[in-house]
Each structure stands twice: as C-alpha cells, then as structure tokens.
Amino acid sequence: EKRMARKSESVVVSLAGNIDNHQGATAFGVVGAALYASFDKLRCTFYECCKPQTDWIKPNISALRHVLDKNLHGQHLVKEVVPKALKSHFMNHEPTKALVMSFHGWTGGGKNYVSKFIAESIYKLGMKSKYVHMFVSTVHFPHEDKSDIYKLHLQDWIRGNVSKCERSLFIFDEIDKMPLGMINGIKPFIDYHESIDRIDFRKSIFLFLSNTGGPNITQEMLNLWYLKKKREEVSMNDLENLIQLGAFNEQGGLHKSELIKHSLVDHYVPFLPLERTHIKLCVKDELHRRGIAPTDDIISKVAEDMSYYPANIKLFSKTGCKRVAQKVGYILANEEYDSIFGLD
Ligand SMILES: Nc1ncnc2c1ncn2[C@@H]1O[C@H](COP(=O)(O)OP(=O)(O)OP(=O)(O)O)[C@@H](O)[C@H]1O
Incomplete structure (x- = not known):
C-alpha cells in the first residue's frame, strides 16, 4: 500500500x-x-524587407506618372499604358496572374530608363532593391548551347526570390538575344496558377525589353508622318496591327514561345523613335545633370552631331537619346567652353 x-x-x-x-x-x-x-x-x-506594412515596397503610381511626365520625352504611349497597367495590377489584391509587359523599340528610346522609374515607384531602394532582379541576355545567358542549364537556374532563381517576396520585379533586357526556348521556362510563373509548390507568383511583375519590332514601329511612324498625322495623335490602335502581325515577336526571345501561344503577355508597349526635338530635350537634361546652363549653341551642336533616319528627311535619331551624354561631354571638351569650367 x-x-x-x-x-x-x-x-x-x-x-x-x-x-x-x-x-x-x-x-x-x-x-x-x-x-x-x-x-x-x-x-x-x-x-529592406518585404512586409506590406513597411514603406520598403510602396507602389506610388501618381509619382510614376509625374516622373515620366517630367523626364521621358516623346513616349506618350508609354506614359499612357505603363502607369495604368501597374495601377490595375496593384489595385487588385488577388491578381489572377503576374503582370507581364513587353517593351519594344529602337535603341535609346527609353526602355531601360522607364524600367528604372518603375522600380523606383515601387521600391524605396529602386533598382538597388533586393527584390528587383535584372537579367541581360548577353551577360547572363551568353551561350546558346547552355539554354537548358540556364533555364533551370533561372527557374530556381525566380522560385527562390518570389518565395522570399511575392512583390518581386524581374527585368529581362535584350530578351531577343536570349537562347531560343529558354523563355518557356518562365511560363509556369506567369501563368494563371494560384500557386506552385505553395508559392504564389501572381503578385510579381515581369518586364521584357527588346529591340524587336523597332524597325516596324519606325516604318509605321514614318508612314503616319507622311500622312501628316501628328505624333501625339498616334494611338495604340495605329500600332495594333503590328501586334496582330506578331512584329514584336519576330525573332529570338519571345519568338514562337509559349508565352505568345498562351497570350501571357499582358501589354505590348511600343517605344517610338525619337526625333530631333526630343534629342534637344535630352541634351538639356544632360546639361542640367552636369550643372551647366543649357545654351542653344551647345544644344544644336549636339543635335547636329547625331545620326538620323531616313537619309533624305533625317527624322528619327538612329540611337535615340543613348549617345547624347557622351556627345555633350565631347562637345564641352572644346576649348571654346573652357570658361564654363574656369579653365581659361
Ligand atoms: N524617351 C526618352 N526621354 C528622355 N531620355 C531618354 C529617353 N530615351 C532614352 N533616354 C536617355 O538615354 C539613356 C539610354 O536610354 P535607354 O537605355 O533607356 O534606352 P533603351 O531603349 O533601353 O536602349 P537599348 O534598346 O539599346 O537597350 C537613358 O538613360 C536616358 O538618359
């Protein structure tokens, strides 16, 4: 007991x-x-962290509109399409798929420039945010014969990053130079799936940048110019047939890709070829950046120094605003401007 x-x-x-x-x-x-x-x-x-209640990720579309109005010249279609597309994506707390925009146009028209503004309008750290990922085909995927390996790495990368932050931004530059078929590896992430392996990709954003369709856009703009249509009056409808004809997917990157077959690109955004007036505005911007008061003399010299297309009417800058900064530097190095720098 x-x-x-x-x-x-x-x-x-x-x-x-x-x-x-x-x-x-x-x-x-x-x-x-x-x-x-x-x-x-x-x-x-x-x-930086991905929590919604912090201000590290705080989409501000009015700020984007403002910054595009102030800095982006000659791209009224971009200003119309991009902020709206982003706004509708962010307004929807349960988007059905990731937002996919494909930017097309000649070199130097502002595709990278706009991508930067988009990143800055969403992330406090802009392009430096750890949730913004930029891939340049010729740098990150240079070998055509390694496309299978690249595809697996890219999928891992996207999966890993979206699992850390649903609001991730992926920018693919020179997508037309991406090894054929590789882009299909991205398809599952931008399709209409609620989640894959319990990761939800629908809040992320994908931007594809390329020169594909640039010559067609330029030709169409030239035709409209001959028809005396004002540039600012050119609408998305005027360029719609290029999309229908698949001109933006003519080669490389998106060409014959699953994304096209399944209509997973939400917006094709045409960047128009820039004219002399826009080049002059870019020269002004560059002078301001250097803290130099713009003069007509410098502006005209730089604008004259650029190459234009077509040869007879010299309407569009062949390199957009891309080489303006270097040209400004080169012209300012002339002795006659030494006084600006206190060198005389
Ligand atoms: N439409 C524009 N308005 C104002 N500045 C511009 C415009 N387009 C280009 N620029 C200036 O030219 C620079 C180069 O342009 P950007 O790299 O965006 O061209 P891109 O279209 O991406 O060219 P590429 O197809 O060669 O990559 C920008 O950093 C910006 O300073």
Whole structure:
C-alpha cells in the first residue's frame, strides 16, 4: 500500500512538473514570438524587407506618372499604358496572374530608363532593391548551347526570390538575344496558377525589353508622318496591327514561345523613335545633370552631331537619346567652353 501511495505521489509530482514545463514552454514560446516579432519589426526599420506594412515596397503610381511626365520625352504611349497597367495590377489584391509587359523599340528610346522609374515607384531602394532582379541576355545567358542549364537556374532563381517576396520585379533586357526556348521556362510563373509548390507568383511583375519590332514601329511612324498625322495623335490602335502581325515577336526571345501561344503577355508597349526635338530635350537634361546652363549653341551642336533616319528627311535619331551624354561631354571638351569650367 505504502509503495502504491509513493508511486501515485510521484506520478502526481511528475504530472505537475509536466504541466509546469508545458506552461513554461508556452510562456517561453509566447515571449520568444513577441521578441522575434519586435526584432523583425526593428530589422525592417533599418533593413529592406518585404512586409506590406513597411514603406520598403510602396507602389506610388501618381509619382510614376509625374516622373515620366517630367523626364521621358516623346513616349506618350508609354506614359499612357505603363502607369495604368501597374495601377490595375496593384489595385487588385488577388491578381489572377503576374503582370507581364513587353517593351519594344529602337535603341535609346527609353526602355531601360522607364524600367528604372518603375522600380523606383515601387521600391524605396529602386533598382538597388533586393527584390528587383535584372537579367541581360548577353551577360547572363551568353551561350546558346547552355539554354537548358540556364533555364533551370533561372527557374530556381525566380522560385527562390518570389518565395522570399511575392512583390518581386524581374527585368529581362535584350530578351531577343536570349537562347531560343529558354523563355518557356518562365511560363509556369506567369501563368494563371494560384500557386506552385505553395508559392504564389501572381503578385510579381515581369518586364521584357527588346529591340524587336523597332524597325516596324519606325516604318509605321514614318508612314503616319507622311500622312501628316501628328505624333501625339498616334494611338495604340495605329500600332495594333503590328501586334496582330506578331512584329514584336519576330525573332529570338519571345519568338514562337509559349508565352505568345498562351497570350501571357499582358501589354505590348511600343517605344517610338525619337526625333530631333526630343534629342534637344535630352541634351538639356544632360546639361542640367552636369550643372551647366543649357545654351542653344551647345544644344544644336549636339543635335547636329547625331545620326538620323531616313537619309533624305533625317527624322528619327538612329540611337535615340543613348549617345547624347557622351556627345555633350565631347562637345564641352572644346576649348571654346573652357570658361564654363574656369579653365581659361
Ligand atoms: N524617351 C526618352 N526621354 C528622355 N531620355 C531618354 C529617353 N530615351 C532614352 N533616354 C536617355 O538615354 C539613356 C539610354 O536610354 P535607354 O537605355 O533607356 O534606352 P533603351 O531603349 O533601353 O536602349 P537599348 O534598346 O539599346 O537597350 C537613358 O538613360 C536616358 O538618359
């Protein structure tokens, strides 16, 4: 009897100990969670994080509109399409798919420039954000014969990054130079899936940049110019037939890709070839950037120094605004401008 009594006593003691342990563990867990939450909050104050209630990721479409109006010359269609597309993506808390925009146009028309503004309008750190990922085909995927390996790496990369932050931005520059078929590896992530391996890709954004369709856009703009249609009156409808004809997918990158077959590109955004007036505005911008008051003399010299197409009417700059900064530097190096720099 005594032994029984001792045993049951010890059972009671050990049970009580367990309950105590359990309560202790629970209390410890609660304190730990609270500590972790405040540590996490503190961490998010100083280091970029993906939490919605912080201001690291805070889409601001009015700011984007403003910055495009101020800085982007000659691209009224871009100003019309891009902010709207982003706004409708962000307004929807449960988008059905990732937002995919494909930018097309001649070199130097502002495709990278606009991508940068988009990143800055969403992420506090802009292009430097760890949630913005830029791929340049000729740099990241240079070998055609390695497309299978690249595809797997790219899929891992996208999966890994979206699992860390649903609001990730992926920019693919020179997509027309991406090894054939590689782009199909991205398809599952931008399709209408709720989630893949419990990762939701539908809040992410994909931008594809290429010169594909640039010559067709230029030709169409030239035709419209001959028809005396004002540039600012050219609408998306005027260029719609290029999309219908697949001119933006003529070669490389998106060509024959699953994205096209399944209509996964949401917006084709045409960048128009820039004219002399726009080049002059870019020269002004560059002078301002250098802290130099623009003069007609410098502006005309730089504009004259650019190459234009077609040869007879010299309407469009062959390199858009791309080489303006170098040309400005070169012209300012002439002795006659030494006084500006206090060198005379
Ligand atoms: N439409 C524009 N308005 C104002 N500045 C522009 C415009 N387009 C280009 N620029 C200027 O020229 C620079 C180069 O342009 P950007 O790299 O965006 O051209 P791109 O279209 O991406 O060319 P590519 O097809 O060769 O990659 C920009 O950083 C910007 O300073």
